[in-house]
Amino acid sequence: MKPADKQAYLEEYELLKKKGKPFFPYAVMKDSAMMLLVAAVIIAMSIVLGAEQGPKADPTSTTYVPRPEWYFFFLFELLRVIKPPELVPIATIGIPTICMVLLLLLPFYDRGPERNPIRRPIATTAGVMTIVAMAYLTFLGATGGSPTEIEMEVAPRYEAGKEIVAGAGCLACHKIGENGGTIGPELTHIAQLVPRAAIVRSVEIGPDIMPSYRDLPPKKLNELADFLSSLD
Ligand code: HEC
Incomplete structure (x- = not known):
């Protein structure tokens, strides 16, 4: 960051801080109220609508084919696409971990003062591509042949x-x-x-x-x- 940019940023921050309200108790109050509201809605819905329960677990079943929850469909699809067993740990643990570490380290390697997404093309592209890739894999995982399907052309x-x-x-x-x-x-x-x-x-x-x-x-x-x- 250039010294002039830094100066401008610090001045603006000082100004905003004077105008703003402190985190405690204002933001904490708002968050708590919203959390209570969401919890109340969930409790009310579970009482009024109830929750669908699947069939009882059958420990003697040998033919049960498990499916992941929807938010793991992208990993599930990654696993289906990557066939060689020696690559599976890289796909399921390696790639997501590398992405997560890169995200955690973002404040350290991206020190640019820009906040406007249009003026941060690399970050914006990476973010959009990650979302698109995950959405696409989730879609494939949800719709693509389930493991109980035989994907094969037959007469x-x-x-x-x-x-x-x-x-x-x-x-x-x-x-x-x-x-x-x-x-x-x-x-x-x-x-x-x-x-x-x-x-x-x-x-x-x-x-x-x-x-x-x-x-x-x-x-x-x-x-x-x-x-x-x-x-x-
Ligand atoms: C719980 C697991 C399991 C399920 C479910 C299962 N099988 Fe098997 N099947 C095996 C095993 C293990 C063998 C090998 C048995 C052996 O060699 O003694 C086998 C052997 C066979 C064989 C003989 C293969 C050969 O080379 O001679 C056929 C055919 C077969 N299964 C068809 C089926 C069909 C069709 C279904 C579904 C209707 C099915 N199996 C469901 C575990 C299973």
Whole structure:
């Protein structure tokens, strides 16, 4: 900052300080009143409207696919985009931490006297780009294929089976295409490895920790097997 700028700033500050009101009790009073008001509104809404509760937690479920809260969708999407396992810590911990540290250090490396956003192009661009990137990732995370979806082009006659597999929670353990877990073997090319009858047997028996799906109606089991035995 140039000495003249500094002088002008300090004079203006002195002037404003004389005109202004002290933080305590004025600002503290206002903040407290607003906080009480917001809390009262939330309490009133919870009494009048109630809160929706999801289904009861089921600790025996092996097919539950967790989804993050909306404000973590951007991280969730980052995780979906970045596939190699060795890059995951960089994406989920490294990048956000670096951004946060840069933000914390901002007063130390940006000492310019300018406050007008138009005359601070670098800061403004960085800020706008961060907001746009987070909004875009949040949107993708919220709308993009959920982990219970199989993102794969299949012939129309396999669509029904694909939906059944997606809905039955197989992705909690099996990777099919882009999505799915790693507890069970990947099924993306299962038809290359085992014949259809063996797929049906696995689904009916539920080997090892896999639950048995023998209660599926025969028609659904058939469609499911049609789809899986088309994956080569
Ligand atoms: C709780 C996790 C889990 C779920 C849910 C699950 N599986 Fe499995 N599945 C496994 C495991 C683990 C194996 C390997 C078992 C073994 O090798 O003994 C397996 C094996 C299989 C196999 C045999 C693979 C092979 O190479 O022979 C098929 C086919 C299969 N699962 C299909 C499905 C389908 C279809 C669904 C959904 C309807 C499903 N699984 C749901 C864990 C799961």
